[in-house]
Each structure stands twice: as structure tokens, then as C-alpha cells.
Amino acid sequence: MNRFVRTARFKESCVISCILVQAVGSLITLSDGGRRVSRDESSFCHGLTFSGRAVKRGEKLRLRVERCGGDWHGALRLGFAHVSPEQTPLPPLAIPDLTRSPLYAAVIVPEHICRPGSEIEFMLKKNGSLRIRSSDGRTHTEQTTLNPEWPVWAMIDVYGQTTAVTMLGSEMKRWIFTSRSCPALTHIRHTEDKETQETPKLLSFLALDHDAPDCAECVVCYSDVANCSLSCGHKCVCTPCAMRVHMTFGTCPLCRITDLGARNVCVC
Incomplete structure (x- = not known):
């Protein structure tokens, strides 16, 4: 079969499993097959969540802010962790409770881009920096202590005014096409990043x-x-x-x- 014919077919297929949430804080409720994450509004914290699989190198994750509430200050925190969710403690806050360790990194998402309906993209770049991109195209990048060659799991802290988000999927640039994640499953499957097993x-x-x-x-x-x-x-x-x-x-x-x-x- 011609190489470009195969490529065209692959372009239409789902080659990245959907990012679903696995480990959750004490005030978090999951719905929509693990895609929607909601925090009890009785507190501004205890909203830590982690992806159910390792994130691939160069993979861009997207989420939508569904709800904001309460009189709390601050909003969503997004980041990545080298330690798998099964081995990660779930303290009240990502920052500073986890980010004291060089194996965790997170950025504070400004409140003005965390309104209901806002879509946010975040990724770990090849140079180890963490980048977020808002719906209006504005980006913010911070350098981290993470090693992009090591496995990483997505870390989402539903903090402060942000009380509910939905994972929209992810995409990753390939050689001549873009891979996008499959629709959400109704269960969370523990998967390993094949690249991390073979490198x-x-x-x-x-x-x-x-x-x-x-x-x-x-x-x-x-x-x-x-x-x-x-x-x-x-x-x-x-x-x-x-x-x-x-x-x-x-x-x-x-x-x-x-x-x-x-x-x-x-x-x-």
C-alpha cells in the first residue's frame, strides 16, 4: 500500500486514547465517563485531579471551564507530574504542596481566562517549559524543572472560583498530520505510553x-x-x-x- 494512502487513512483514525481523569481530591466528583470534573463549592481547595494515562511528548491537552462559583480568589492551576497518580499523595493544593518537589510543576491560570465556556490548552514543551493557551489565542509559558524525556501525567487543580471543567481531548503533531484523541470511554483504562516503554x-x-x-x-x-x-x-x-x-x-x-x-x- 502506498505510504501516503496509509497516512491519509491514519489521519482520519483516533490514534491517541482520550485523556480521562483518575486520581481525585476529596471534594471532587467525576461524571461523563471521567471527562467532567466538579469540585464541591464548600471549599476552594481539595480539587486535585490527575490524568489516567501518561501524556505523550508534544501532546496538547484541552479543557473547557464549565462552572465558576463562590467568593473565592484565584482559579484553575494546570501542570504535569513525573510521579504516577497511584504514587502521588493528594494534598489540598497543587501549589505549593506538590510543586515544592522538582517532580511536579504547575502554573496559575489567570482568572479572566477561566470564565465559563472558556477553552484552555496546555502542554509540556520539548525544552521543559509549560505553556498554556487561552481561547483568544494568548499564551503564557513558564520554565519548569521537569524532564520532557521522562513520563509525565497531567495535573489539574480545580481551585478557587473554578468549580467544574470538562476534558475536551488532545492533539499531537505528527510528521505530516495531526493525531487527535478518541471520544471518551465510559471507563478509565490504565495505559502506558508506548514511547516510554521503548525509549x-x-x-x-x-x-x-x-x-x-x-x-x-x-x-x-x-x-x-x-x-x-x-x-x-x-x-x-x-x-x-x-x-x-x-x-x-x-x-x-x-x-x-x-x-x-x-x-x-x-x-x-
Whole structure:
């Protein structure tokens, strides 16, 4: 089949799974299959939410502000996290509770672009900066401590005057076309970013063994092949779990050695 015919067909298909919300704060209610996020107006905080899958590199996420209420000051906060939602604590606020750590980053969205009906796009750029774009085309960019080569999850803090938002989907520029996310599902499926599983140089502390036998299961998730050798010598985890263990605990899950530096590791 001609390459350009295949490309044209791919252009019409949904190649990015929809961004749905997974971990939520204590005052958050989900609806519309995990796309709509609402916060109880009794408080201005406890509105933290995270995406149910890792965000792809260069993927632009879009949401719409559905409701504002209360006499609170401030509005939506948007950002990204290197730590997966399952391992992330849910404090009252994204800023400063989580952003004290270099593994989290968020920006304050101005109140005047968070009115009901406003659509906002946000993404992590290749240089590690976080950019938001409002409905009227205005953009705001802030540099972060995040590494764009590492897996990231979207972080949405339904804060202050903002009490409800709806995820509209996402898009990502390809070679000669743009990929857009599929319509929302009625359930949240945990998916891994295929790119993060296959990239051999995301973190310098691990080495990939592409010839690992099928029976060598990851000792953390027990589902993927253990294809990463830590600097202590143990080949016991898959790539996604290796990054999570490194960022969260910093120790080998078997021997608990804390020095997981790159001195004794060569990337295969």
C-alpha cells in the first residue's frame, strides 16, 4: 500500500486514547465517563485531579471551564507530574504542596481566562517549559524543572472560583498530520505510553535488555518483562516501574541499595 494512502487513512483514525481523569481530591466528583470534573463549592481547595494515562511528548491537552462559583480568589492551576497518580499523595493544593518537589510543576491560570465556556490548552514543551493557551489565542509559558524525556501525567487543580471543567481531548503533531484523541470511554483504562516503554535512554541509571526472556516478570507490576538492569546488578523491573521506583524511592526493590547512579551502567 502506498505510504501516503496509509497516512491519509491514519489521519482520519483516533490514534491517541482520550485523556480521562483518575486520581481525585476529596471534594471532587467525576461524571461523563471521567471527562467532567466538579469540585464541591464548600471549599476552594481539595480539587486535585490527575490524568489516567501518561501524556505523550508534544501532546496538547484541552479543557473547557464549565462552572465558576463562590467568593473565592484565584482559579484553575494546570501542570504535569513525573510521579504516577497511584504514587502521588493528594494534598489540598497543587501549589505549593506538590510543586515544592522538582517532580511536579504547575502554573496559575489567570482568572479572566477561566470564565465559563472558556477553552484552555496546555502542554509540556520539548525544552521543559509549560505553556498554556487561552481561547483568544494568548499564551503564557513558564520554565519548569521537569524532564520532557521522562513520563509525565497531567495535573489539574480545580481551585478557587473554578468549580467544574470538562476534558475536551488532545492533539499531537505528527510528521505530516495531526493525531487527535478518541471520544471518551465510559471507563478509565490504565495505559502506558508506548514511547516510554521503548525509549532506552530516558534515565541514565538503568540499562535495557531487549533479549530478556518472557518469563522474567517485573517484580513491581508483575505484568511486563523485566528488561531493565539497575546499577546494583539486579534485572528485576520493567522500564516504567524502574523510573517510578527511582523517582519515588531511589532504591532497588530487591536489595534496597540506594546508589542507583550511572557509574556501573551502560545503556544497551
